[in-house]
């Protein structure tokens with residue numbers, strides 16, 4: 001088949017310097033260019049390696065030769081002890097993970113609902129629109145720790161019948177309340193960036209308001225806000241640790257208990273590593289998605 | 304005053320009848336005293352300077368804008384009445400926009416079958432078969448699974464036309480469908496519209512393409528500052544208009560090389 005393609009169009013085959021048959025050889029200029037490029041790349045790699053070695057090496061030497069190094073190591077990086085308590089911390093992290101899952105799902109649904117209410121124009125929803133605005137303003141403006149304390153300690157203090165006193169549940173509710181306000185705003189901004197002409201096109205096709213939202217506006221809006229929402233997910237994973245203040249045994253609380261026993265801070269470092277093991281891959285993924293979606297947008301801009 | 308297209312053809316009910324339509328945005332009166340009819344199987348073309356109100360008129364017919372006064376009748380039924388459900392009306396209308404407005408997150412095929420499956424309740428297999436028939440006819444079959452941003456402007460606009468046709472509309476509204484296109488791509492879109500006209504589709508168009516207007520129009524209306532200033536068969540309006548405003552406009556378009 002390659003000889004077929006190589007034949008060209010006949011008329012101008014004599015003058016065409018191109019041979020698409022596959023027998024292409026880089027010209028001398030291109031060969032020289034490639035060698036020069038390879039040389040430059042090698043030089044750059046060498047510079048990068050040397051400078052890294054120099055900077056990191058210096059830091060390490062300064063660290064281990066400093067007078068407090070031994071104490072520092074024994075207080076924060078006692079690895080043998082660290083691995084001893086690791087199972088307890090991972091068990092505690094199970095609470096953080098479960099909480100992230102439950103709160104994450106609830107936040108997604110509640111945030112979406114609030115965003116839809118705030119962007120709707122239906123007159124019947126006017127009071128809800130008003131309430132949703134207040135809700136978002138209030139809970140975006142209060143430190144989450146305060147909400148956790150208010151809900152986690154305040155509600156049991158009311159001694160209401162039929163209302164749970166389980167701090168784990170109350171803490172989760174506090175997290176959901178706060179995060180829904182953030183996520184609602186992210187989703188709302190996504191909805192607002194979908195161009196009005198998209199709605200006009202959908203409506204002129206006979207789609208109802210709801211159908212337009214469901215098939216045209218929301219898919220585009222959610223795709224656009226996925227990277228910021230993933231950022232919020234990372235923040236949520238970390239912030240689930242805040243409910244340890246209510247006495248829930250999560251990763252942080254588990255580490256705290258160990259530290260209180262041994263007066264050694266390695267458990268805290270282990271807890272930090274456990275969080276990092278989950279959050280770093282997520283952050284990398286978010287970065288990649290953001291880059292991809294930016295590239296797609298740029299490609300569209302050129303078309 | 305009975306307006307364009309009332310000459311003799313007043314026997315049967317026209318597909319579209321607009322009477323004394325008025326529309327303003329705030330203090331700016333964009334359309335006034337607009338009266339015309341579009342009989343079945345004919346095309347009415349609106350020409351006029353930028354800002355003369357062509358898009359607004361089409362959007363009013365499609366109920367995307369609320370009129371200030373006057374009536375719009377589709378097959379004799381008043382669609383400007385207060386108790387009309389716009390969604391029901393729009394099922395009978397097809398609209399194609401200047402900027403295509405395809406849905407970027409859907410493939411060509413998904414764009415086309417969205418309304419038939421969701422609005423008309425046609426079974427998906429049936430809608431897909433119908434869509435492929437249309438794609439085949441307009442030479443776009445191999446693009447069915449592409450996303451719109453991978454198509455040329457002309458292909459996108461033809462997909463938009465197919466999308467509006469997939470619901471068998473009574474009336475097609477085409478708003479300057481070629482003005483966002485490179486000159487070389489204009490022809491493929493225009494020939495598509497000519498084909499539709501040949502098949503008897505009733506339509507209302509706004510365009511800056513005078514040559515095309517001459518080929519496809521049964522009647523040309525010259526819109527000037529929100530009023531239909533002059534109307535008649537394309538040969539008359541485009542080549543031998545009575546009013547100086549019309550002559551002025553035609554001359555300007557001519558000088559811009561669009562005739």
Ligand SMILES: Nc1ncnc2c1ncn2[C@@H]1O[C@H](COP(=O)(O)OP(=O)(O)OP(=O)(O)O)[C@@H](O)[C@H]1O
Pocket residue numbers: 328333351352353354355356357358359360479
């Ligand atoms: N939503 C709106 N709000 C306020 N003014 C508007 C709105 N839409 C259109 N107008 C005004 O109405 C007038 C007519 O606009 P329209 O888009 O109908 O013109 P057009 O004839 O389609 O022009 P073009 O050839 O440039 O597309 C313009 O002066 C425009 O500024």
Ligand SMILES: [Mg+2]
Pocket residue numbers: 357358359478479
């Ligand atoms: Mg316009």
